[in-house]
Amino acid sequence: MPGIHPNFYQSAPELPREKGGTFLTDPILPAYLRYRIPSGVLESIWKDLERFGERCVNECQGLADQAEANPPRHVPFDPWGRRIDHIEVSEAWNKLHRISAEEGLIAIGYERAHGEYSRLYQFSKIYLFHPSSAFYTCPLAMTDGAARVIELCGTPKMKERAFRHLTSRDPKQFWTSGQWMTERTGGSDVSSTSTIARPSGPGYLLFGDKWFTSATTSEMALALGKVEGATDKREGLSLFYLELRDQDGRLNKIRINRLKDKLGTKALPTAELTLEGVPATMLGEVGEGVKRIASMLNITRVYNSVTALGTMARVLWLAKDYAKKRQAFGKYLVDQPLHVETLADLETEFEATFVFGFHLLHLLGKDETGKASADESKVLRLLTPVLKLWSAKQCISIVSEVIECIGGAGYIEDTGFPRFVRDSQVFPIWEGTTNVLSLDVLRAMERENALVSYLQDLESRLASVKSPDLQAEVARVREAGKALK
Numbered sequence: 045m046p047g048i049h050p051n052f053y054q055s056a057p058e059l060p061r062e063k064g065g066t067f068l069t070d071p072i073l074p075a076y077l078r079y080r081i082p083s084g085v086l087e088s089i090w091k092d093l094e095r096f097g098e099r100c101v102n103e104c105q106g107l108a109d110q111a112e113a114n115p116p117r118h119v120p121f122d123p124w125g126r127r128i129d130h131i132e133v134s135e136a137w138n139k140l141h142r143i144s145a146e147e148g149l150i151a152i153g154y155e156r157a158h159g160e161y162s163r164l165y166q167f168s169k170i171y172l173f174h175p176s177s178a179f180y181t182c183p184l185a186m187t188d189g190a191a192r193v194i195e196l197c198g199t200p201k202m203k204e205r206a207f208r209h210l211t212s213r214d215p216k217q218f219w220t221s222g223q224w225m226t227e228r229t230g231g232s233d234v235s236s237t238s239t240i241a242r243p244s245g246p247g248y249l250l251f252g253d254k255w256f257t258s259a260t261t262s263e264m265a266l267a268l269g270k271v272e273g274a275t276d277k278r279e280g281l282s283l284f285y286l287e288l289r290d291q292d293g294r295l296n297k298i299r300i301n302r303l304k305d306k307l308g309t310k311a312l313p314t315a316e317l318t319l320e321g322v323p324a325t326m327l328g329e330v331g332e333g334v335k336r337i338a339s340m341l342n343i344t345r346v347y348n349s350v351t352a353l354g355t356m357a358r359v360l361w362l363a364k365d366y367a368k369k370r371q372a373f374g375k376y377l378v379d380q381p382l383h384v385e386t387l388a389d390l391e392t393e394f395e396a397t398f399v400f401g402f403h404l405l406h407l408l409g410k411d412e413t414g415k416a417s418a419d420e421s422k423v424l425r426l427l428t429p430v431l432k433l434w435s436a437k438q439c440i441s442i443v444s445e446v447i448e449c450i451g452g453a454g455y456i457e458d459t460g461f462p463r464f465v466r467d468s469q470v471f472p473i474w475e476g477t478t479n480v481l482s483l484d485v486l487r488a489m490e491r492e493n494a495l496v497s498y499l500q501d502l503e504s505r506l507a508s509v510k511s512p513d514l515q516a517e518v519a520r521v522r523e524a525g526k527a528l529k
């Protein structure tokens with residue numbers, strides 16, 4: 045019968061399998077790196093990014109799908125009733141751990157072989173890895189944050205042992221770290237921490253409950269606790285280093301109460317724990333807990349943004365690929381002006397946030413290698429929470445628009461699109477809500493006078509725009525800058 049096509053089956057959107065995989069086909073990453081990184085440095089990393097872009101498509105994606113299909117399981121007891129609190133994870137999840145080490149996903153940031161460009165290189169790989177990693181990037185975020193805290197204020201022993209493991213490229217040596225902060229009273233107001241640190245010999249024993257601990261399969265964690273009997277204004281809230289297992293591989297005075305049944309990030313084990321006297325060592329001084337963990341948060345917030353960017357790039361790729369394969373009203377979607385306009389708007393929003401994010405990655409690399417000016421360090425401090433709150437919200441909005449671009453199929457579980465909706469919903473919550481981050485922006489303005497540095501930077505950028513066509517926009521941004529003062 046005319047008009048009816050019983051043999052029609054829609055082709056699915058696919059990832060790019062050609063040379064360079066998701067790296068060379070990315071709409072902005074290769075061009076941005078060419079613009080930002082000197083040619084000698086670029087040459088030394090380019091082939092690795094091409095190879096990794098292919099590996100993400102050809103190997104990591106399959107592992108991520110397997111890890112999602114086989115979520116972690118809490119096994120509280122052995123067959124004979126002994127408490128073991130084992131978290132069973134899939135072999136695919138373990139393989140993603142090994143790949144993270146082999147690829148130097150943490151190591152690159154600390155070897156600093158590429159000087160101020162090391163973070164740009166490292167995070168280019170994190171950006172490519174994230175959408176094919178089943179959120180293995182969450183343990184990596186905390187691992188990187190912990191490495192930074194130990195680098196800044198760890199004891200010589202922590203630097204010799206934990207730091208070496210956290211930044212190792214050897215899968216057998218590579219450790220990940222947890223960040224044990226959130227309690228039942230909340231993730232935002234950490235001053236209400238009720239975990240107690242009881243002095244014991246040269247260290248402490250931690251007692252209390254932690255309500256959200258992701259990557260509970262990690263080898264170590266940084267945890268907040270209050271020193272028993274402390275009377276300073278923060279009631280002794282301090283940061284502690286601990287190792288989860290004893291020499292026989294058993295959990296060391298830690299009880300896993302249950303795994304969280306989360307909206308998304310299903311492959312990632314996130315647990316509720318009770319600490320029953322865990323041996324721990326303090327980082328920094330008594331009462332410095334928030335200040336010390338802030339160095340970790342500033343790194344994990346950058347991960348939040350880069351992984352949100354990676355998600356946006358992935359869903360937009362799929363939407364663009366689909367537009368070349370899907371016909372409606374006798375034409376491919378890519379030939380329908382309204383649809384193309386929608387995709388172009390989304391792409392523009394994404395690319396603007398990408399440039400914002402990667403600019404901050406460069407500043408982070410400069411800051412950590414002593415190349416940043418005092419003003420640049422302040423801009424980094426001020427804009428890190430701004431980037432995080434913006435990219436998180438934007439990711440949700442872009443994912444939602446992309447689902448609409450795909451239509452009904454985007455609403456169907458086994459096309460894979462609903463997973464993006466569930467997973468992206470974590471971005472505004474993970475590592476600080478929008479309002480908490482807004483307060484952090486005010487903190488940076490008030491305590492570090494960072495707005496002055498930002499406005500100077502803004503003005504010098506505006507002054508460099510010479511095109512007459514853009515002068516009206518320049519004037520608008522200048523006015524908006526004045527309103528901030």
Ligand code: MFK
Pocket residue numbers: 179182225226230231232233234235256258309312314334335336338339341342470473474475476477480483484487491
């Ligand atoms: C991937 C999937 C994951 C699975 C699902 C996860 C679901 C989510 C689970 C969660 O719970 S995520 C929640 C994560 N929580 C946070 O991100 C913490 C949010 N709260 C904040 O960030 C608060 O603003 C903060 C705890 C920091 C406020 O604490 P205070 O005690 O009111 O801070 P205060 O007194 O303003 O600052 C203490 C010190 O830290 C100051 O330094 P000084 O002691 O020298 O004066 C501050 O300058 C410093 N500081 C605070 N924030 C900083 C900072 N320094 C640098 N950078 C920052 N961002």
